[in-house]
């Protein structure tokens with residue numbers, strides 16, 4: 001009989017529940033996104049996030065069980081995100097999971113959200129009948145994180161071991177996407193639309209500004225993305241020709257016209273070339289540092305996870321660079337790249353096997369570290 005774990009995730013703006021068998025097979029995965037609520041503020045509003053998690057948690061968990069054709073009694077353990085994340089948001093999932101575990105008399109497994117992102121890659125690889133070879137270097141790149149880990153495993157242990165190689169000094173890459181999209185009046189979240197607009201930039205239009213790679217002196221593998229956001233801000237301030245199209249897009253967004261097809265005609269070739277240069281620069285930075293780390297750590301594979309891992313140019317660039325370096329690269333599907341609970345249930349499985357369980361005193365840890 002497989003071990004079926006119910007995963008619960010509420011660390012940011014997605015209320016999610018999933019059932020995963022033996023840490024590998026997704027029986028159900030439900031994600032209730034709050035994007036429509038936070039969009040009007042251009043970012044996640046913590047207080048609203050907690051309130052929405054409260055509203056969604058019970059129906060989302062019920063749906064996850066019913067999609068898996070299971071009852072609460074059929075579950076072997078409950079895995080819940082302990083951190084990092086927004087404290088009020090985390091507490092909703094944790095309080096619900098603790099109550100459920102106590103009422104049903106089931107084991108409760110605390111999960112680090114970042115370890116969830118690592119397991120998202122393994123879940124996906126398993127679907128394709130593969131298993132990334134270790135040691136691996138894993139880039140977790142989202143709206144809240146940009147961090148590189150070395151992932152290893154002692155064959156006598158069910159759990160992975162992690163070493164933090166580097167991280168961002170300031171903004172996360174996804175945050176830079178969201179902020180630049182806000183400056184350009186391209187809606188929220190910024191990643192998906194900038195990704196598509198960058199690809200639509202006319203080939204012959206030169207970049208109106210060049211962004212030099214950032215130097216992070218004390219650890220050359222560290223990332224930094226606040227400089228590029230500020231460079232975009234200054235460029236826009238210095239060039240008044242962007243003003244009228246920004247106003248036109250602000251009006252379109254107010255009318256609810258935020259789709260790629262609706263915003264593309266409101267972008268000049270110069271704006272599209274600016275977006276392409278921004279994306280080139282972010283992708284180059286992420287890929288260069290990750291591949292350098294892979295070499296330094298003799299990694300057999302490179303894993304990329306988190307919301308920004310959905311970026312098409314990031315994927316193709318990693319694949320090309322991985323091929324020429326002879327290192328296998330792995331990404332989760334787009335659905336598993338962004339926050340979900342299947343990755344939490346998958347990460348809970350080896351912890352459950354290692355008896356790393358929590359009791360009724362489990363608390364949220366908004367700054368929980370993986371290593």
Ligand code: KG4
Nearest residue numbers: 142143144174189191192307308311338339
């Ligand atoms: O992992 P995630 O769902 O939530 C956390 O931040 O933990 O990631 C969301 C982030 C947002 O900043 C969003 O703009 C970015 O991922 N994102 C993308 C793409 N899709 C989502 N960034 C670049 N390209 C994309 N295609």
Ligand code: ZN
Nearest residue numbers: 113142306339
């Ligand atoms: Zn995340």
